[in-house]
Amino acid sequence: IINMPLPEGExxxxxxxxxxxSSNITIIFQQNKKYMLRQIFKDESYGDKALEKQENIYKxxxxxxxxxxxxxxxxxxxxxxxxxxxxxxxxx
Numbered sequence: 064i065i066n067m068p069l070p071e072g073e074x075x076x077x078x079x080x081x082x083x084x085s086s087n088i089t090i091i092f093q094q095n096k097k098y099m100l101r102q103i104f105k106d107e108s109y110g111d112k113a114l115e116k117q118e119n120i121y122k123x124x125x126x127x128x129x130x131x132x133x134x135x136x137x138x139x140x141x142x143x144x145x146x147x148x149x150x151x152x153x154x155x
Contacts, residue, residue, distance in 0.1 A: 070094065070101050070111075078139040078151035089139060089151055091121060091131070100131065 069077075072094030080087050080102075087102045091114065098114040098121060114121040114131075121131040128144035137153040 077154040080151045082149055
């Protein structure tokens, strides 16, 4: 999955999510003035989500208060109403 083509637009960052059973590469990018998130899975399937950017936080439509945050060390964290769900390592 590392060699799959990147989405068109400006790449904000790429991160490796190593969560068991759902590991993926998460990419945040900007396309036509809109922020998007793409998750690419091992079987080469992928899904996109529209994001709303607020400083270093990226929110998307969901019922659990989930949002992504780019941390000061470059990691991408996923949070919900209960707190931290997972951290993802930044890829070069």
